Amino acid sequence: MLAGSQDWGIGTARRLTDDQSLWLGEGPDECHPIPANKVGRYLGREYPSLIFNAHSGLHPDAFGAALGCLAAGGVALLLCPPLDDWPDYADPDLSRYVALSEQARGLTSHFIHRFCRILLSDPKVLLWRQQAPPPPFPPLTGAHWQPRRDRHGCLSPDQRQALAMLLTSARRRQMMVLTADRGRGKSSLLGLAAYKLAAGGLRLLLTAPNPGAAAKAQEHARGTLDFIAPDLLLDTLPPADILLIDEAAAIPVPMLTRMAQHYCCLFATTEHGYEGTGLGFQLKFQQRLDSLAPGWCSYRLGTPARWSRRDPLEPLVFRLLALDADPASPPEQGRLQLRWLGQDRLASDETLLYQLFGLLTLAHYQTSPSDLRYLLDAPDTEIVLASQDDIPVAAMLIVREGGLDPALGQAVWRGQRRPRGHLLPQSLAFHGGLPEATGMRYGRIMRIVVHPRRHGQGLGSQLLARLQQHYTGRLDFLGASFGATPELLRFWQRNGFSLVRLGLTADGVSGHHAAMLLAPLSPAGEQCLPGWQALFQANLSYFLQDALAGLPPELVAQLPRPDSARVVNPDNDRRIAHDFAFAHRDFSADKPTLARFVAEQAATANLEPRQHKLLRQALLPGSQVERLAGTFGLAGRKAVIAQLRAVFQRLLAGA
Template identity: 35%
Template sequence: MIQQQANTSLIPDLIKRLQQQQQHAGHRQFIVLSGQQQWGMEHALELLQQQHLWLGEAPAHPKILHKDLLNKAKHWLGRERQQVIINAFSQFSADGIAAISGIIPAGGQLILVCPEFTHWPEYDDPNYRQLLSYQQPRPHKSLFLTRLIRHFQPTKGICLWQQQQGLSYVDNPVVVSTVHLAQGIDDSSSSTDACLSANPQQQDAIHRIIKCATGRARRPLVITADRGRGKSASLGLACATLIEQHQQQILVCAPNRHATQSVLRFAGKGLGQDARHYPVTGPFGQLDFIAPDHLLRARPCADVIMVDEAAAIPMPMLKAICHHYPRVVFASTQHGYEGSGRGFSLKFMQYLQQDFKHYKHLHLNEPIRWRSHDPLEDWTFANFILNAHAQSVNLPITAKQWRYQVISKEALMANEALLNQAFALLVNAHYQTKPSDLRALLDNARISVHLVFHQQDLLAISLLMDEPPLPQPLSQAIHQGTRRVQGHLTAQALSLHAGQAEAVGYHYGRVMRIAVHPESQSHGVGTFLLDKLFSWSQQQGFDFLCTSFGFTPDLASFWQRSQFQLNHLGLSKDVASGCYSVIAMRPCKQQVQAFTTGLSSQLQQQLQDYLTGPLQDLEADVANALIAWLKASVSSNKHPVGAYRDAVLHYCLSHRPVEFALPAIRQWLWQLPQWPCLLPSQSDLLIQRCLQQHTWQQVVAANQLSGKKAAETQLKLILQQVLQDQFAPPELPTSQ
């Protein structure tokens, strides 16, 4: 039952008593101070505890010992603070709040100082600078904050202290005994004894990791967990046991080295070491870090591979790791402040069920630093929609009953169930979907929301970013690389990196996200949605419908089917996806078709140099998909110069060393009207030796051939097949 206390002098003691109740229950307390900034900061000072952290503007007071900016919240991860005060007048960052709440243990307190609820949605939040595009006016009223305020309700552990109304709270005076937290280890554990006291779930995880590493091969283990469940600590302690008691060479793999710091630290503690850098060495083995692309390229020997934050690694890489190494442990966070691994769980475990029937899955759900049903965690999950699940759809779905809708932000916010379903699809499909994306979806007017329904079931969603032309004075600075502006990804990449100054004068509609319900995939729903987006973009007067994504052959096939042309390729891998980013466009007007064709033609010329330079180690199947898409984007009726064809034919029929024939072979391949239809193994060998100029030794190792002679025989057979398919020359011998 909600109670009120209007006497300001009694409120601090009442809050302390309520906090003690939460501590006895193993939970945390959430206090919202809503009013004028000065009032809120003064009362936050009254509640200040010794182990605190103040984020945002703070009063000059000697009691405030630890303060920082909310956008620096991630710097505090791995530490612990009994109390965190956030001044939302400085900035309200959904990502920052979701991240920083994890450093507060049971019995701790989060205090949010914010404007009066009636005025907060109209407040000029500095966070808009990260959310909105260049010169885009801020919304008159924040729908994200309006929804947030609507969900601020006093419950056990959540108190609302409003300047005009006093404290609203729920008392829970009947506490029989103090609840003891299940012992466990996580990032905040400090003493060695505490660190090594794993809870039952973690003990089970450690046991299963060791069994996977030392037991029968081809039985991968998948560990999933919400944040704060001690997943990485379990990996680290299992590694310590393996290299201390078994002859194990272990490689830990993750999107970046920083993501494995917890594994490193706990592996060291398990061995009684203060491990700060790789490798970690034990009596019988060693633990070292390796990036996923280097792992697949070099394929070093290892007894077991530990893949942490696996949801952030592209699915093709995960599959390749699984197939090459007999013992692999995959671990990933399901609900996090940096993204979600739920889509990984759905897609990757479906694959494992088909190809590795004896795989094992373990989910850690017992929190380490607080009890289950903690009010602060529940509030964070519910308000930032971190735990929404896509509801099942009624099958079969018939295309005649699909309904396309462009929904307004107001209508979406008013329908909480639909908002949860829409965001759940985004979370499932895109690992990088974060709490801040929910605010951008509701508050950025340049993002339009497009939905596909089957009857009442939501099948798909797409977010489209309006990127209008940029003013002329800015165009030259962008083209020269002296300015960058937010919200204009396409124009800036094409102007600076592709060298096309005119790119900033076009109007783009960029597909930021597209997600199809897992049960509706492979039915053409995504292609249907893209066709509707194209028609809508034409109605809006856009010049191009475009997209930017981490390139994989499967994704390339999806966009190519919808008549998108490949126009730009980045030369460094995206940190999150581990793939090279590309831009693909579909012209909305006939008069701009020449611009996209010109970009594709330019990229095709550049790719010839890239494959022998910065992309020399590009996976052959990726190179194959790039070349095939480019040749489809740049249709040509030209046939290769006869001299090049004759040189290829001569190489196939003679003992001429390939080094002398390679220049002609490369020119001939690039001039083919379409990329040849070959087996994957044939394409790999052809691209590696002829276009990327790998040595015979590299080709033999990559394709698991017996030696140079076998590799060259295969190459000549492939070239003969292409010659026959393309030009039907006189009969060629089938072997040398």
């Protein structure tokens, strides 16, 4: 740790390292520094030294991923402000956790406070404070422990077993999943397996999130393995006997599913998911493999290959980022106790933090180290823990949203502003066409999780009932947004939540459309909700013939049907048409409203024939803007939307 000013830290790091280092954050041009959040393209490579400049922001995902790129015997340098000042430092990474950048000013980081405490308690961490003598450096060499490759190219019995399983699975056309923490040699093993399989006459393909992630496997395949990008692979489906997939957790689950439907696949992936989708692979995709390839096998590499078993850095990174957090086993029964936890309390109680974060990782397939920082640092976040006999059995994260300044709310509605956060009010206003949504106060349930051993006992419903009771009168709505499945919709609707929006495109990782549901908690919320539901239901009838035409029938069966007693407000339709014409509202989201508005106009005679034709074709359910561009000789999507805005401007002028 080089704790002091940024200039001193950069200068000192420059003297301690050479030009072969990986440098993240601000640094000298000759060192080719990269932004921390771009480290993903360097995964799978090795560097003799690594510099992480935390003055540029302590990005937890990047920090964890980068330190896995360090070679044996190397040194990692962490540049940071003086330790007493660091928790109050204006960390650029904090801007990711607030709605408006000015909210980050003056925040004390509980995440960094804990980070410093763990670093200072580790005797293997060398601290060099500015204006103090340097600490004594140990010899930096890994030669005395580094294993030699056997005749198969393996570095350990662990690797030999994994290689044998890869070869056997490929020859039997049996799917296999190889998992490991970083530095275990899984990419090298894919390459070794490919070399032997190619020598046996098998046709092989290799894919990965990017070419850099495939480089190590290609190196060990000795020229027998060509890389193909995932999207190109699925577009062309070239013939192959075996498809090897490296860093599989960083590829969206729907893409992995299609690969497994067309090929016999050997998957290799990092277990703890620095890329942010590790749990998606573990919790979602491996379940799909059960039906796609019954009898698939797996192997977990445990022995490090890139560094020693006694390496001090890896366990330190796991502690800093709680990568090995696991929930405690709950008791069979006991009185349920709810408590609201402060972020400062959580940051100072490692046992409680590990139990809570372990629970939360079970709730979402995209949990990453950045979620730990969010948990400890994000303002307007409330943490609710349910315990039995002091053992956590369930947890919820609630984010306070809404109550936006009227001017900001108007800009959001018109598509002129999109501040970070405030998911429910922004989406309901801009995509849902609800102008008053930005002024309402929401508690968005960001995560809700019940320990798997307590599933099916009604705990989730109990928690929601207690939450609604707690927040009644304090908020206008309790809400949630999640990937819609029939089971989840039934659960939330049973607990008094009403569907008010369904995303028009499926999530790239989960393959599900986002659903937004609300439960009113105030007279204002009770008054607004029927009108919001009426607009959503009227638009849904159109979208089921348009953007949502491909929804699974079992999901459609869970959706509400239009209620003739609920009438859409024509003034709101006209306002949407006006702000589509004269501002930046989204055509795809507003299509049903625009179609209703045009249908109710007495005359469109003031339109030119070409404009009338464009308008009629654009508002047909199922029409596609890109095809309209070809039909009308326009340059592309932007040109079509510009023409449609001009048509509505003329239509409104004559109305």
